[in-house]
Each structure stands twice: as structure tokens, then as C-alpha cells.
Amino acid sequence: MTGQSILDVIGGTPALWLDRMVAARGLDGRILAKLDYLNPGFSKKDRAALGIIELAETQGALHPGQTVVELTSGNMGTGLAIVCGQKGYPFVAVMSRGNSVERARMMTALGAEVILVDQIAGSVPGQVSGADLAEVDRVAQQIVAERGAFRADQFHHVGNAQAHFETTAAEIWTDSAGTVTAFADFAGSGGTFGGTVAGLRAKKAQVRGYVVEPEGAAALSGEDVTHADHPIQGGGYSMATLDFLRGTSVDGYLSVTGEVSRDIARALAREEGIFGGFSAGANVAAALELLAGPEKGGVVAVVICDSGLKYLSTDLWD
Incomplete structure (x- = not known):
């Protein structure tokens, strides 16, 4: 290929x-x-990242130069960092500190802004719970509102x-x-x-x-x-x-x-x-x-x- x-x-x-x-x-x-x-x-998340961004472009939901924001365990964030970097969209990845550090480093290397969210009290490093993810989602929503960003929304966007x-x-x-x-x-x-x-x-x-x-x-x-x-x-x-x-x-x-x-x-x-x-x-x-x-x-x-x-x-x- x-x-x-x-x-x-x-x-x-x-x-x-x-x-x-x-x-x-x-x-x-x-x-x-x-x-x-x-x-x-x-x-595998590269496929979903490309699918979401290209469908959003086709539907007019994503505008040239608009910031893209998404919560991630690291893989969707890496895919979006690649896709957004190639297409000219600033990308902000929001991730729990419970995920492996390699993921944050890779996203940063690919040009993403990475925001790490502390785990909730009692959570175990390396083991991200649903409650941890909910806190990451809260922070992602806040950033979307503050920056007028497009939310990739991998849990709901049909492009995935x-x-x-x-x-x-x-x-x-x-x-x-x-x-x-x-x-x-x-x-x-x-x-x-x-x-x-x-x-x-x-x-x-x-x-x-x-x-x-x-x-x-x-x-x-x-x-x-x-x-x-x-x-x-x-x-x-x-x-x-x-x-x-x-x-x-x-x-x-x-x-x-x-x-x-x-x-x-x-x-x-x-x-x-x-x-x-x-x-x-x-x-x-x-x-x-x-x-x-x-x-x-x-x-x-x-x-x-x-x-x-x-x-x-x-x-x-x-």
C-alpha cells in the first residue's frame, strides 16, 4: 500500500x-x-479517528482550524493526533493519569495537547474505572465549552x-x-x-x-x-x-x-x-x-x- x-x-x-x-x-x-x-x-482507533473526523467534515460539524477535543485512554487520542495534525486541526487529548505514561508521551510527540486528569480517591494507578472515566469526561466537556471546540465523542459519534x-x-x-x-x-x-x-x-x-x-x-x-x-x-x-x-x-x-x-x-x-x-x-x-x-x-x-x-x-x- x-x-x-x-x-x-x-x-x-x-x-x-x-x-x-x-x-x-x-x-x-x-x-x-x-x-x-x-x-x-x-x-485500531486510527480507523475510528479518521472516520469521525471525515464524517464531521462532510456534515459541516467541524470547521477549518477548529480545535478538536476528546477523552481517551490513549489510543483514540493517538489516532486523533495523527488525523488532526495532518488536516490542520489543533487537538486536545484528555486522559486519566491511570493510563500508561507511554500513551501521553506519544500523543505529545504527535502534536497533541495532553491534559492529564487525576484519578478519583481510592483508584489504583494503571486501573482506570468507570468513575475515573466520568471525571475525564467532565473535564473534556469543560474544555469543549471554553474553547468552542468540536467533541470527537467516540462513545456516541456514528463515524466510529x-x-x-x-x-x-x-x-x-x-x-x-x-x-x-x-x-x-x-x-x-x-x-x-x-x-x-x-x-x-x-x-x-x-x-x-x-x-x-x-x-x-x-x-x-x-x-x-x-x-x-x-x-x-x-x-x-x-x-x-x-x-x-x-x-x-x-x-x-x-x-x-x-x-x-x-x-x-x-x-x-x-x-x-x-x-x-x-x-x-x-x-x-x-x-x-x-x-x-x-x-x-x-x-x-x-x-x-x-x-x-x-x-x-x-x-x-x-
């Missing part, structure tokens, strides 16, 4: 069959891993899910030669799950969709939240509803512990050479569980959401 701008090479990421991992565990079926950590910003409908789903379908039977994804904004499942079902209505959540914070499945703090950054915020899941049939919910996510992320690096983050470990752990259960003999697609380079200051690689 050759482009005139870095924006031209967002998406179109390679995919890899995780046959080594599946065979080593004696499972029946296949896992297709979409390597979105190879996007320019090292995460639309990007995954148009690109991620289409690529997974092609990468799997139309053999994919299920898609599983760790829920953050829900845009990847909602958009990708809808896109895959437009190709084949029988494709099943599974939402992945942290154990103890599986609010979307209807469970009581007993452990809102967890190390799987970028999602699992104990939200009972997500806009992008409304109207999308969910075939099942899986919960994964931080420990299992960590172990599988490390196994991905050793066994498959994939240097992904915590949520990549959660997604592959869920896919392995599915092949041992309801998707035995099937083809489960997952996204490797971001790079392990964003977690060097955490215990993921200790």
Missing part, C-alpha cells in the same frame, strides 16, 4: 491465523487475528462504528476468505464490536458476535460490578449500556481476568510473534474459550487492538 499522506495507510492491516496457539491447546477451529496494532498510531463497518468487517471477510463464523471483541466504546458485527452480518447473517468484558466489571452482560478496577486499559468501564451495542444482537458475553489477559498477551508474543497489549490478550483468550465451547470447529475473528509498546511501564511485561 502506498499513500500520499499517512492517512492513506490507516486500515488495510494484515491478518494472521493463530494456528500455533490453537494447536498447542488441542482446540478444534481457527482464530484470525486482525493486526491493527500495525496501524500508524499502533491501534461506521469506520469499522466499512473497513474492519470488509477486511476480515476478505482475509478469512469468507469463512469467519464469529467475532469477539473487548468492549470499550463498543464501536469496533457494533460496526464489525454489522458489517460481517451484511456478508453472512449467521455470523455470531461475542462481547468481551473484564471479570468483576461485566456490566454489559447484566452482572453486578464487584471489581471496577482492572488492568485491561481502554475498556471495561462498568457501563451497563453502550450506544453502539443498541440494536446489535449479542450472541454471548465472556469475562476475562486481568491475569489471563496478561498471560495470553505474553503467549501471543512468544508463540506467534505478536507484540500486543492487554486487550489483545483478552480478545484471544476469549476466542480460545469459544473454540473450546460454542464455536468449536469454527473460525473466530479478533482484533489485536494495540501495541505492547504502550504498556512497557506496566506489569504486562514484568
Whole structure:
């Protein structure tokens, strides 16, 4: 792929069959891993960032030179820093101090103004809760009002899910030669799950969709939240509803512990050479569980959401 701008090479990421991992565990079926950590910003959020900004431009909601503001765990902020930098929009990323420092440094290097928000009392560094996110959202709203800015609003802006409908789903379908039977994804904004499942079902209505959540914070499945703090950054915020899941049939919910996510992320690096983050470990752990259960003999697609380079200051690689 050759482009005139870095924006031209967002998406179109390679995919890899995780046959080594599946065979080593004696499972029946296949896992297709979409390597979105190879996007320019090292995460799947580059797709959503480009989708939101370009749709806002088309709709006239974003004006030339206007400031863009968004709350982020770091990945959407990195994507927006790249997109806004190329298009000439000042960008302000608002992020909890509970997220890894690599993310803030990367956004700053890409030209973003980064505002770090203290965690609420009792929160654990490295473990961002829904309450922490709510405080980040409050600060983001305040900055939008003060600066007359455009809010990218990844939890609600249709450009998020639309990007995954148009690109991620289409690529997974092609990468799997139309053999994919299920898609599983760790829920953050829900845009990847909602958009990708809808896109895959437009190709084949029988494709099943599974939402992945942290154990103890599986609010979307209807469970009581007993452990809102967890190390799987970028999602699992104990939200009972997500806009992008409304109207999308969910075939099942899986919960994964931080420990299992960590172990599988490390196994991905050793066994498959994939240097992904915590949520990549959660997604592959869920896919392995599915092949041992309801998707035995099937083809489960997952996204490797971001790079392990964003977690060097955490215990993921200790």
C-alpha cells in the first residue's frame, strides 16, 4: 500500500491465523487475528479517528482550524493526533493519569495537547474505572465549552462504528476468505464490536458476535460490578449500556481476568510473534474459550487492538 499522506495507510492491516496457539491447546477451529496494532498510531482507533473526523467534515460539524477535543485512554487520542495534525486541526487529548505514561508521551510527540486528569480517591494507578472515566469526561466537556471546540465523542459519534463497518468487517471477510463464523471483541466504546458485527452480518447473517468484558466489571452482560478496577486499559468501564451495542444482537458475553489477559498477551508474543497489549490478550483468550465451547470447529475473528509498546511501564511485561 502506498499513500500520499499517512492517512492513506490507516486500515488495510494484515491478518494472521493463530494456528500455533490453537494447536498447542488441542482446540478444534481457527482464530484470525486482525493486526491493527500495525496501524500508524499502533491501534485500531486510527480507523475510528479518521472516520469521525471525515464524517464531521462532510456534515459541516467541524470547521477549518477548529480545535478538536476528546477523552481517551490513549489510543483514540493517538489516532486523533495523527488525523488532526495532518488536516490542520489543533487537538486536545484528555486522559486519566491511570493510563500508561507511554500513551501521553506519544500523543505529545504527535502534536497533541495532553491534559492529564487525576484519578478519583481510592483508584489504583494503571486501573482506570468507570468513575475515573466520568471525571475525564467532565473535564473534556469543560474544555469543549471554553474553547468552542468540536467533541470527537467516540462513545456516541456514528463515524466510529461506521469506520469499522466499512473497513474492519470488509477486511476480515476478505482475509478469512469468507469463512469467519464469529467475532469477539473487548468492549470499550463498543464501536469496533457494533460496526464489525454489522458489517460481517451484511456478508453472512449467521455470523455470531461475542462481547468481551473484564471479570468483576461485566456490566454489559447484566452482572453486578464487584471489581471496577482492572488492568485491561481502554475498556471495561462498568457501563451497563453502550450506544453502539443498541440494536446489535449479542450472541454471548465472556469475562476475562486481568491475569489471563496478561498471560495470553505474553503467549501471543512468544508463540506467534505478536507484540500486543492487554486487550489483545483478552480478545484471544476469549476466542480460545469459544473454540473450546460454542464455536468449536469454527473460525473466530479478533482484533489485536494495540501495541505492547504502550504498556512497557506496566506489569504486562514484568
